[in-house]
Amino acid sequence: MEIKLVFLVFGIIAFHIHHADGDASMNLKVLVKDYFEWRMSEKPEQSTYKSFSKYNDILDSMKESGFEITKNRTEVFLTGLRGITRDELSQQEKISYDILENMLTTFLDGYKWRYYNTINPMNLLDGPQYNPSHFHKSFPFDTVGDFENYVARLQRFPNQLDEIITLFNLSISKQTTYHAVSLTLVFNQIDKICPVPTNYSIKCGYFTPFVKSIDHIHISSEKREDLISRAKIAIDSIVSKYQEVKTFLQSEYLPNTRKHYGVLNLENGREYYQACLKWYLSLDLTPEEVHQLGLREVERIQSEMMKIVERNNFNGTVSEYFLFLKNDSSMFFNTSEAMLKSYSDMIHNQIDPLLPKLFKKLPNLPIVVKAMTSDGPGGMYSSGSADGTHPGIFWANVLRPQEFPKITMLPLALHEASPGHHLQFSYNKFIDSPDFRSKMESSYLYKVPVAFPRYTASTEGWALYAESLGHELDLYKTDPELLGRYSSEMFRACRLVVDTGIHYYNWTKEEAIEYFLNYTLQARADLEVEIDRYVTWPGQACSYKIGELKIKELREKATKELGAKFDIRDFHTFIMEGGIVPLNLLERNVNEWIKKRLAEETKPGKPEPGPTCSAPNQLPFHHLFIVSFLSCLSILSLF
Structure with missing residues (x-):
């Protein structure tokens, strides 16, 4: 296994070295692919929902040590992105560049607040107890391997709940807890997960795939019983650990919740x-x-x-x-x-x-x-x-x-x-x-x-x-x-x-x-x-x-500046085809669209320019190497 991983690491690095001499478009394509792979490796539960099945056997890590790892990798991706010459990209690639830059800088700008709500990972609207069906709702159950991955997740779940308790304890020590109302529904949510005290592994929602899906795959009776047996043991452990979480929240966390409803009275609130x-x-x-x-x-x-x-x-x-x-x-x-x-x-x-x-x-x-x-x-x-x-x-x-x-x-x-x-x-x-x-x-x-x-x-x-x-x-x-x-x-x-x-x-x-x-x-x-x-x-x-006010403001501006040339269908379609973007980028895009429409008015018949064919842009080798190396480390860290 170790030899295979070493070859995998150097194979991926070699792939990126090969593309280091490519143009800006290729460099961006490589970078955003690595970024998405990294985010899915850090968010394996969400990656399953997005049909990215590579990490279906693991769960999101809730460890405090992960904060700095994420920060460091974010900085490396930002360095790599800024090593790409934006002017040499097509219009759609420029939007992707700008969105990724916004994502990376937004995370880094917020990092100083990592010991506030971030270390309070369960509330009436968030956490694994909020909607337990999400645990298996988007999971594929088409092969024996899918069921093995699902059982592996069940077996890792109690450890994730332990990590949640650790974060809550950290919040108590930092004095950045929720107000008590944020937990009003949590205890009832936990109780509803498995309401029957006996045979709860069968009655529990986590067992649903073994009732509805396992008979639809080709599997021996011995293997079927083995999977079900391991699942029941894991679910029993999950239910027991949930009760530990509930007891902790009631006896340790609630007495330390903040007294004011808002965050104003927190330090630097x-x-x-x-x-x-x-x-x-x-x-x-x-x-x-x-x-x-x-x-x-x-x-x-x-x-x-x-x-x-x-x-x-x-x-x-x-x-x-x-x-x-x-x-x-x-x-x-x-x-x-x-x-x-x-x-x-x-x-x-x-x-x-x-x-x-x-x-x-x-x-x-x-x-x-x-x-x-x-x-x-x-x-x-x-x-x-x-x-x-x-x-x-x-x-x-x-x-x-x-x-x-x-x-x-x-x-x-x-x-x-x-x-x-x-x-x-x-x-x-x-x-x-x-x-x-x-x-x-x-x-x-x-x-x-x-x-x-x-x-x-x-x-x-x-x-x-x-x-x-x-x-x-x-x-x-x-x-x-x-x-x-x-x-x-x-x-x-x-x-x-x-x-x-x-x-x-x-x-x-x-x-x-x-x-x-x-x-x-x-x-x-x-x-x-x-x-x-x-x-x-x-x-x-x-x-x-x-968001609504910003869209109306931009529409009013376009209407005023374009006059008779303004077409509401063009305006709406432009916004829709631009995709989901931050409001500051939406504002800039609309302003550029207005200028372009005005320019078309003064130069009728001029064809719309396509993507520029500039001289190849070389992303600095050390940037690509670092991004590639850290991407590989994120793969290695899974083993």
Whole structure:
């Protein structure tokens, strides 16, 4: 084994030496391939989800020592990237260059905060207990080898839980723990993993593949029993270790949780919150600026909502008018099936036929509506395949049809389906981009800002902007429907005020809830959980509205500067075909697009320039050698 690994190391290094004399394009291609391989080796659980099966037998490491290793390798990749001459790349390669540079620098900028949330790896929204089905949901179970890999992961799981306890202890010593509300659901989540005290290895979700999948492969009865036996032993150990985690959190961690809801009172808490905001927004906005933006948006939207109230001759507040509407039984569906059917009709018969008015070169990938299996948000989206064989899915919460007003459904359909998440991710599938973009890493949010970004403000900002496009498509036909649209936007505007209020202005949870109650139509019980989310993920809730405002700002600028030459279909399609990018890069791309369109106006008929054919660019040998060597070390470290 050792001899094979040595040859593997030198083989990979030789491959990169061979390409060291290539041009900038080739050097970038090699670098981003190595980067993606490295990230998948550090995130093996996520690599399985992205159909990168090389590391299916191992789990993510939660060791503190891994922080510095990741930092050092990130610095090497950044050095290698900056050794490539950007000007010699094609336009799409330049975008890849810029995104990778942003990812690397974002992680390094956040590294100083590694002893804050990063060492608190379980909460009501994060951790292996949050959704145990993810452990096997994307795992392939097609061969005996797949089951061997799965059992190996089960056997390594208790050790990962031990590493989690160690990190929590470190958080206690550093005095950077969560507030207690961040653990409100964790104990119940642990208890639900295996609720039956006897034969829990069979009843436990981790055993599901041995019930549903193992009989579909060619395997001897002896091998089958051997795999099942080892799996049961491993699962028993997992359940036992989970109880250790629960006991530790109750007896050791909870008594040491921070007393304030926000992070303001942590050491350098203001600066830490600023770093979290920058990670999510990819803009240099201060908490004060975000707070003021929120206040202005709340005032603007409230004014629009009051116009509807007054137009309908109602003598009361927006909240009172909404309650008046809710007393009308026709505002609700009686069954989940009727609600699902209405969502499907909205998407396929009302929205989709109008999309050519706002977009060009539509991907036209299929989407279906399915019912969420458990209660939660109003809806979620999961992406399908590029060939259309697996459709995108809008998971709709239809469990309580009598509590979900019809007027709130259309903006949610626009947000989750088209022109929101489904359309955005459909365009993204056809962009000629390397794996690190098309299979972008989804960092766990408890690690922010010590994580590689996934550009939440870009994706959620677009989806919120998509809700506003319902106006231009004339989809909001009635005042109640318009009120439903504004209520969705108001909720995101209030988040700007409340998130900064908690973490920068030291608001209490009750102050945050009261603010929401004054301006939104949310029930107190729902707001309790909502605020716990903001307490746990500082800055995340600001992504939606800031992203939407940036897109609207860029659209307004393009409209003004291009005048009669502005075409909304060109603008939207340009954004979609640019892929998922940080907001600062989106702004630069749109500015360059505007300049290019203006230049085309003054020089009609001039062909669009293609990629330049410059003299070969040689990436410094020592840069490629270091990147290659460290890539190999990451492979060696797995053995």
